[in-house]
Amino acid sequence: MGDKKIKIDEYKEIRLGGFQARSHNWWEEANPEESEEEEQQGQEWRYLEHHGVLFPPFYKRHNVGLIYNGKLITLTEEQEELCTYWAQSIGSPYENKEIYRKNFESLMQTKFEGFQLDKADFTKIKEYLEQQRLLRLNKSDEQKKQEKLERDQRELFYGYALVDGCLERVGNYTLEQPTLFKGRGEHPKAGLLKARIFPEELTVNLSTQAPVPQCKLPGHSWGKIVHRNDVTWLFSYVDSSIRKDNHKYVQFAATSRFKQMNDKRKYEKARRLKNQIDQIRENYTKKLQSDSIKERQLGTATYLIDKLALRVGNEKDEDEADTVGCCSLRVEHIKLKEDDVVAFDFLGKDSMRYNNEVKLAHQIWKNLKLFIKGKQPEDNLFSDISVDDLNDFLKKQMEGLTAKVFRTYNASFTLQQQLDLGGKLDGHSVQQKVDFYDNANKQVAILCNHQKTISKQxxxxxxxxxxxxxxxxxxxxxxxxxxxxxxxxxxxxxxxxxxxxxxxxxxxxxxxxxxxxxxxxxxxxxxxxxxxxxxxxxxxxxxKEIALGTSKTNYNDPRISVAFCKVHDVPIERVFSKTLRNKFIWAMATDSNWKF
DNA sequence: GATAAGACTTGGAAAAATCTTC
DNA sequence: GAAGATTTTTCCAAGTCTTATC
Structure with missing residues (x-):
């Protein structure tokens, strides 16, 4: 970028050099999905050029000591860095988590012989961090303006990639900061160090003809350069400090053409499911009384995924938090009650609790009783099937059908149904219409179990x-x-x-x-x-406990919301934030008569 | 066909930005 | 115009599902 200060507009001009700032409107083309021969062969792009990644700043020593055993001691740089990471989590719930404490203690012991967390007092470092925070907060307007300018220029430089003649937004072009790993729930690795990533660990992906981006870390160079146009990532690396085989990527942003097209495909698939759902439900219902236990389990699991919007539940490693989905449910997670009622209580994705008592079809209740018979609490409920079996069964029902499509379908279907209940909403104020919409979305969030913890405040x-x-x-x-x-x-x-x-x-x-x-x-x-x-x-x-954003971003077909706003004269800004409007730009011209 | 590796979507928390109220 | 409330964005963890490899 150089040291010279240039205005954003000038910079854009130079960077674009005659290219379009935005993608062409792909959704207005006749058959954007079918016409491209490349796509048939799994080719995502013909030309890809980008500016690399931004490395987080190196640790800066502050020389603030630690009070250990009641005495102020000087730390080595390595010790100080770890202690500073610890101090960053003081005041958060992690500070008091047993695993987090234990893991940090053994991490420190590799740099500080016999280190005991109970003997350490981080007050001084915490105070220092607080001071720094206030300093950041109270910068002069001039300084803030200058920093904003620098941020904007960085964003222009790293934030866009050149793809087939258009600029596309890059998502996470800043690599993750090293810090203490904070898993969700009871994660066995919480409190260990998530290490710094160096250029040598990165694989760069770009066109053969494109200039290789400069590696801005002095004395370092990119690990590997590849020209893979069957994938959409710009960088890949394996972050093995917490879990082996933890693949991470620098990808395009949600507002990029790639993600937009995938989004649209996702919702179109969910709509195909809508058209075939009666037949599919009939098919899995038939399995519920099969002579084969495996068949019964397939039918029953599919029923739960459809009816309760459960996730499929893949196998997990020993060194991850113990969470489950449908196929990994254990006997201990359900209780059969009277009158075909089943009580579910388990930790799902992100260790969010799924706690629901619901009346199910009688045959389902009977099947669950059968699957439980003779098993221990820690045994698998669906012991005779795997996620692959289930998805294989679904694929036979409809091309491209997998378990997660049911979640998308049921979410969007629910939103459409709820909004249709509103009829004309004549005479209501815009605020009342928005409230009505929010409530419809809330029903989706409840269905999908999108929760948040009640804030401290x-x-x-x-x-x-x-x-x-x-x-x-x-x-x-x-x-x-x-x-x-x-x-x-x-x-x-x-x-x-x-x-x-x-x-x-x-x-x-x-x-x-x-x-x-x-x-x-x-x-x-x-x-x-x-x-x-x-x-x-x-x-x-x-x-207070319902998260309303996830359904909007990931599950609700945006065309439902756009059509609703058009019918009821609600400005789209009241329903979608700026980023969501960009992400769903392909849906903005939806006709008011459109239905999911 | 089983397993491992790889790629991409989904998720809540926290930080940052913006709005509201006095 | 400052403090507090609320909304939006960022961060990165944690899922799903496909593809490669044996």
Whole structure:
């Protein structure tokens, strides 16, 4: 990029050099998917050129000591680095996790003989980090502006690749920072060091004719250069510090043509499933009473994947967290109750708990009872089938059908169905229509079990709002009394909402006007505010454990949302953020009559 | 055909950006 | 215009499924 400061626009001009800044509108072409012969042979591109990756900065020594055994000690650079990584996780839930502590302790022992975590006090390093954070926070406007400019220029340089005459956005062009590994749930490797990646470990992928990007790390060079046009990654490497065979890639961004086309294909496949679902359901239902246990298990597992939107559940390694999906369910994860009800309780992807009690078809209940018979709690429920068996069965039902298609189909189908319930929504405000949409999306999130942990702030925020609500209630009553007075006097009162707090937001001002009509106005306004606040609180409470983003990004066919917005005159910005609008740009021209 | 390797999608948490309210 | 709330984006972990290899 050079040291010289150039304006973004100028830079773009140089970089583009006559190329189009954006992809052509592939979705407007007649048959973008079929016409390309290359694609038939698995060729993703003809020309690929890019600028390489950005390496995270090296560790910078700060010479802040550690208090060990009550005494301040000086650390070697290696020790200091590890201790600094530890200090970064102070205050997070990891700090108190047994595995995280144990693994960090043994990691430290490789650099610090006999190191015991209990004897170490990281206060000074933590303070130093906090200082640095504040320094970053309180930079001058001039400095912030300068940094933004540099960021933008970096983004232009690394953030785009040249693909067949168009610039495509690159996703993760910055390599991951070395740090202590933080797995999800009870991950056996949490607290170990996720090591720095060096250029020698990277495989670069580009065209034979394209210039090889410069390796910006002095004294280093790329490990391998390949010209694979059957794949879409720019760099690949194996991050074996936590798990062997952990393949990582630098890929195109979600807004790139590649990902957009894959997205559209995904939803089209889900729509094909929709058209054939009756026949497919009939087919797996037939299996439920088969003489063969294997067949019964195939039918039963498919039923659960379809009905409960479970993931398929591949095998996992010993050194990963113990999580399961449908095929890896164990006897201990289900309880058969009366009246065909089955209680599921297991940890799924990301160790998120799936806890659901649901009435299933009688034959399913009977089959589950049969599969459990004579087994131990830790035995596999579906002991006679594998994920491959299940997907092989699905492939025979429909070309390209796999277990995850059911999740996409059921999610999009649910959204469409929920939105159709709204009818015309005439006379509703835009906000009400958006609320209606959000609720429809919420049903999808519930189906897919998209959860989030309740934020630390939540209880506090709730308490605050409740206090405010109480205060408003009293205020309204007082205003009504005030209104009854013959000659009301005008005055103000301040109420402290939070004890001992000096913050502006903790003060509620009660205004008592001097004229009757103004009092009436104030009463009405306050009542409106009260209702709004109350509704907000209810919504917060209802959604406190539901993550609404995942379904929007990955499961809902965007055309459903676009059509909804067009029919009901809701600006698309109210439903999709800027990145989502870019990701789904191919769906923006969807007709208002479109249905999933 | 079984297993390992490889490629790409999906996921929640945290950081950053933006909006709201006083 | 600052503080706090809310939304959006980034980060990277953790899934699914395909392809290569024996």
């Amino acid at each position: 939540f209880e506090l925020t709730k308490k605050k709002i409740n206090t405010k609500l109480e205060c408003m209630k009293t205020y309204i009553q007082e205003l009504e009394q005030h209104y009854k007075k013959k000659n009301p006097n005008e005055y103000e009162e301040e109420v402290q909402l939070e004890e001992g707090s000096q913050k502006k937001n903790s003060i509620f001002i009660k205004k008592f006007p001097g004229q009757h009509d103004k009092i009436k106005q104030t009463i009405q306004k306050t009542q409106e505010k009260y209702q709004k606040e109350l509704k907000g609180l209810e919504k917060k409470e209802e959604n």
